[in-house]
Amino acid sequence: MGDFFQRVWALVCQIPPGKVATYGQIADILRSPLAARTVGWALHSLPEGTDVPWHRVVNQRGGISTSGHPQGYGVQRRLLEAEGVEFHGRGQVDLRIYGWDGPPPGGWGHSKG
DNA sequence: ACGGTGACGAGAT
DNA sequence: TATCTCGCCACCG
Numbered sequence: 061m062g063d064f065f066q067r068v069w070a071l072v073c074q075i076p077p078g079k080v081a082t083y084g085q086i087a088d089i090l091r092s093p094l095a096a097r098t099v100g101w102a103l104h105s106l107p108e109g110t111d112v113p114w115h116r117v118v119n120q121r122g123g124i125s126t127s128g129h130p131q132g133y134g135v136q137r138r139l140l141e142a143e144g145v146e147f148h149g150r151g152q153v154d155l156r157i158y159g160w161d162g163p164p165p166g167g168w169g170h171s172k173g
Numbered sequence: 174a175c176g177g178t179g180a181c182g183a184g185a186t
Numbered sequence: 187t188a189t190c191t192c193g194c195c196a197c198c199g
Contacts, residue, residue, distance in 0.1 A: 062196065062197060062198095064195085064196060064197085065196085065197080082181090082182095083180075083181050083182085084181065084182065087181085087195085092194095092195065092196085093182095093194095094181095094182085094193080094194045094195060095181090095194075095195040095196065096181040096182060096194085096195085097178095097179055097180085097181045097182085097194070097195070097196085098179085098181090098194090098195050098196045098197080099180085099181080099195095100179070100180035100181060101178085101179055101180070101181095101195095101196075101197075102180090102196090102197095103180055104179075104180050105197085114180085117180080118180095119180085119181065119182085120181075120182065120183095124180085125180045125181075126180055127179075127180055128179080128180065129180070132180075136180090175199105176198105176199095177197105177198095177199095178196105178197090178198095179195105179196100179197100181193105181194090181195105182192105182193090182194090183191105183192095183193095184190105184191090184192090185189105185190090185191085185192105186188105186189090186190085186191105
Protein backbone atom coordinates (compact mmCIF):
# COMPACT_ATOMS: atom_id res chain seq x y z
CA MET A 61 0.00 0.00 0.00
CA GLY A 62 1.33 3.44 -0.89
CA ASP A 63 1.86 6.31 1.48
CA PHE A 64 -1.02 8.27 0.02
CA PHE A 65 -3.52 5.65 1.10
CA GLN A 66 -2.11 5.73 4.60
CA ARG A 67 -2.55 9.50 4.71
CA VAL A 68 -6.11 9.19 3.46
CA TRP A 69 -6.98 6.68 6.16
CA ALA A 70 -5.26 8.71 8.85
CA LEU A 71 -7.13 11.82 7.81
CA VAL A 72 -10.48 10.06 7.58
CA CYS A 73 -9.87 8.87 11.14
CA GLN A 74 -9.88 12.54 12.13
CA ILE A 75 -13.47 13.03 11.01
CA PRO A 76 -15.60 13.17 14.15
CA PRO A 77 -18.85 11.19 14.51
CA GLY A 78 -21.88 12.99 13.18
CA LYS A 79 -19.83 14.78 10.54
CA VAL A 80 -18.95 13.96 6.95
CA ALA A 81 -16.22 14.96 4.52
CA THR A 82 -16.09 14.78 0.74
CA TYR A 83 -13.59 12.87 -1.37
CA GLY A 84 -12.46 16.14 -2.87
CA GLN A 85 -12.04 17.67 0.56
CA ILE A 86 -9.81 14.84 1.71
CA ALA A 87 -7.78 15.10 -1.47
CA ASP A 88 -7.55 18.85 -1.08
CA ILE A 89 -6.29 18.60 2.49
CA LEU A 90 -3.67 16.15 1.30
CA ARG A 91 -2.53 18.74 -1.25
CA SER A 92 -3.91 16.66 -4.09
CA PRO A 93 -7.18 18.39 -5.04
CA LEU A 94 -7.39 16.39 -8.24
CA ALA A 95 -6.94 13.03 -6.57
CA ALA A 96 -10.49 12.70 -5.30
CA ARG A 97 -10.84 9.42 -7.14
CA THR A 98 -7.75 8.08 -5.50
CA VAL A 99 -9.25 8.97 -2.12
CA GLY A 100 -12.30 6.91 -2.92
CA TRP A 101 -10.09 4.13 -4.05
CA ALA A 102 -8.12 4.27 -0.83
CA LEU A 103 -11.35 3.71 1.08
CA HIS A 104 -12.39 1.05 -1.40
CA SER A 105 -9.17 -0.75 -0.57
CA LEU A 106 -9.98 -0.78 3.14
CA PRO A 107 -10.38 -4.20 4.78
CA GLU A 108 -13.63 -5.16 6.53
CA GLY A 109 -12.41 -5.09 10.10
CA THR A 110 -11.01 -1.60 9.84
CA ASP A 111 -11.27 1.17 12.40
CA VAL A 112 -11.32 3.81 9.68
CA PRO A 113 -14.70 5.59 9.60
CA TRP A 114 -14.90 5.32 5.81
CA HIS A 115 -18.65 5.92 6.02
CA ARG A 116 -18.01 9.55 6.91
CA VAL A 117 -16.83 10.29 3.39
CA VAL A 118 -19.38 11.22 0.75
CA ASN A 119 -19.28 12.90 -2.64
CA GLN A 120 -19.44 16.61 -3.31
CA ARG A 121 -23.22 16.37 -3.61
CA GLY A 122 -23.50 14.93 -0.13
CA GLY A 123 -24.49 11.63 -1.70
CA ILE A 124 -23.21 8.14 -1.14
CA SER A 125 -20.93 6.61 -3.74
CA THR A 126 -20.34 2.93 -3.14
CA SER A 127 -19.79 1.67 -6.66
CA GLY A 128 -18.67 -1.92 -6.43
CA HIS A 129 -20.43 -2.31 -3.10
CA PRO A 130 -24.17 -2.15 -3.96
CA GLN A 131 -25.17 -2.96 -0.40
CA GLY A 132 -22.59 -0.45 0.74
CA TYR A 133 -25.17 2.29 0.21
CA GLY A 134 -27.41 0.97 2.95
CA VAL A 135 -24.47 0.22 5.18
CA GLN A 136 -22.99 3.69 4.89
CA ARG A 137 -26.33 5.38 5.33
CA ARG A 138 -27.15 3.34 8.42
CA LEU A 139 -23.79 4.10 9.98
CA LEU A 140 -24.25 7.82 9.38
CA GLU A 141 -27.82 7.88 10.63
CA ALA A 142 -26.63 6.02 13.72
CA GLU A 143 -24.42 9.06 14.38
CA GLY A 144 -27.29 11.46 13.96
CA VAL A 145 -26.64 12.43 10.35
CA GLU A 146 -29.91 13.12 8.55
CA PHE A 147 -30.55 12.50 4.86
CA HIS A 148 -32.65 14.55 2.48
CA GLY A 149 -35.46 12.96 0.52
CA ARG A 150 -32.95 12.71 -2.30
CA GLY A 151 -30.70 10.51 -0.21
CA GLN A 152 -28.22 13.28 0.33
CA VAL A 153 -26.61 14.84 3.37
CA ASP A 154 -26.64 18.59 3.88
CA LEU A 155 -22.94 19.39 3.92
CA ARG A 156 -23.86 22.85 5.20
CA ILE A 157 -24.84 21.17 8.43
CA TYR A 158 -22.91 17.92 8.66
CA GLY A 159 -19.87 18.94 6.61
CA TRP A 160 -16.65 18.47 8.52
CA ASP A 161 -14.72 21.67 9.03
CA GLY A 162 -11.40 19.88 8.59
CA PRO A 163 -7.93 21.32 8.33
CA PRO A 164 -6.91 23.48 5.35
CA PRO A 165 -4.69 22.09 2.57
CA GLY A 166 -1.38 21.17 4.10
CA GLY A 167 -2.65 20.96 7.67
CA TRP A 168 -3.62 23.34 10.45
CA GLY A 169 -0.46 25.40 9.91
CA HIS A 170 -0.38 28.86 11.54
CA SER A 171 -3.94 29.79 10.74
CA LYS A 172 -5.43 31.92 13.51
CA GLY A 173 -8.74 30.08 13.05
C1' DA B 174 8.90 3.32 -17.48
C1' DC B 175 3.91 2.29 -19.51
C1' DG B 176 -0.94 1.21 -19.48
C1' DG B 177 -5.45 0.06 -17.30
C1' DT B 178 -8.49 1.09 -13.51
C1' DG B 179 -11.60 3.45 -10.07
C1' DA B 180 -16.26 4.58 -3.40
C1' DC B 181 -14.61 11.75 -8.01
C1' DG B 182 -15.33 16.34 -9.96
C1' DA B 183 -16.33 20.10 -13.24
C1' DG B 184 -18.12 21.66 -17.70
C1' DA B 185 -21.28 21.44 -21.53
C1' DT B 186 -25.80 20.32 -23.50
C1' DT C 187 -32.22 20.30 -12.99
C1' DA C 188 -30.51 15.90 -14.98
C1' DT C 189 -27.34 13.34 -17.94
C1' DC C 190 -23.14 12.50 -20.52
C1' DT C 191 -18.08 13.08 -21.40
C1' DC C 192 -13.36 13.93 -20.27
C1' DG C 193 -9.45 14.60 -17.06
C1' DC C 194 -6.93 13.85 -13.09
C1' DC C 195 -3.97 11.10 -9.56
C1' DA C 196 -2.14 7.14 -7.38
C1' DC C 197 -1.86 1.97 -7.23
C1' DC C 198 -0.65 -2.36 -9.36
C1' DG C 199 1.18 -5.75 -12.89
